[in-house]
Amino acid sequence: MYDLIIVGGGPAGLTAMIYAIRKRLNALLISKDLGGKTMWRLELPWVEEYQVIKGLEVVNKFKSELEYLSFARHMEAVEKVEKRGDVFTIHTKGGGELTAKAVIIASGTKQKKIGVPGEKEFLMRGLCYSALSYAPLFIERRTAVIGDGDLALRSAAELATVAQHVTLVGISAAALKTTLGQKLQHSENVHILQDYQVVEVKGERFAEKLVVRSPKGKVEELDVEGTFIEMGLIPNAQMVEGLVELDEQGRVRVDCFCRTNVPGIFAAGDVTDIFAEQVLIAVGEGAKSALSAYEYLLPQL
């Protein structure tokens, strides 16, 4: 049995694992990959890597340390976490079972997709997620935001502070009634295409045109230099559904010690209900979750 199993090899899980190793815990990281979403890189002609706050130095350092320590990692998807007495059983996709005294869930989120031609082809080449990370790079650019709800409104509002123009595609009447929705309706550089649908993304090397359809079926093309898909995030928390408390968006609820409501299960990074999805925040939360798990384990060591 392990002292600690960490699920997820993104910034949160990698950092937690390196802390666990330094604390000499008998720990294992189980993940589908090492690096998580830090492997995504936005490519645009005017974007230089240094302009983006990434924290890649620390993530890559931890990643290469773990690549070397093959006994400390297991590359597979986790399907379910179960609690039997004080012991946690981790069920993997291939049918394996691993046990631990404590668990950290650091499995991140998935982005909702638009599912149209061109989406796959232009992803991270003009078509991207996370205006939170990239909006400041779009000074005086023509941009679009696709989505409905808080994330889309927030992204459009942030872009509107720097971009030449923002077209908000697919927003609903309900979202437009909110404070940010009202503000956007009165912004000179924001054009709202309420209830429109995106039909296709077109371009040469980079996404340059969005084909959209109005509720009445009229199709038009928008010229864009940057498009953000901000339809929401799906937390990879299915493995602990019914075991720990989740919030209304399906994220694992944690306190400021990264503790869930179940003693012995901790969570860190984007899969939790903390504020803002950013690498450096996930790194910090990962560190905190490992130290918190260590405190929990100390009487048993």
Ligand SMILES: Cc1cc2nc3c(=O)[nH]c(=O)nc-3n(C[C@H](O)[C@H](O)[C@H](O)COP(=O)(O)OP(=O)(O)OC[C@H]3O[C@@H](n4cnc5c(N)ncnc54)[C@H](O)[C@@H]3O)c2cc1C
């Ligand atoms: C397109 C894009 C660009 C971004 N750009 C930036 C940026 O420039 N700067 C910035 O600070 N932030 C950026 N972010 C946000 C940042 O990437 C995340 O906040 C950060 O990666 C979260 O780290 P995490 O460890 O919580 O989750 P993730 O990075 O998502 O890692 C989750 C890990 O869990 C693993 N996993 C998932 N499910 C399972 C399972 N069932 N079993 C086993 N393993 C599983 C995954 O394989 C992965 O290794 C960006 C996000 C996106 C989507």
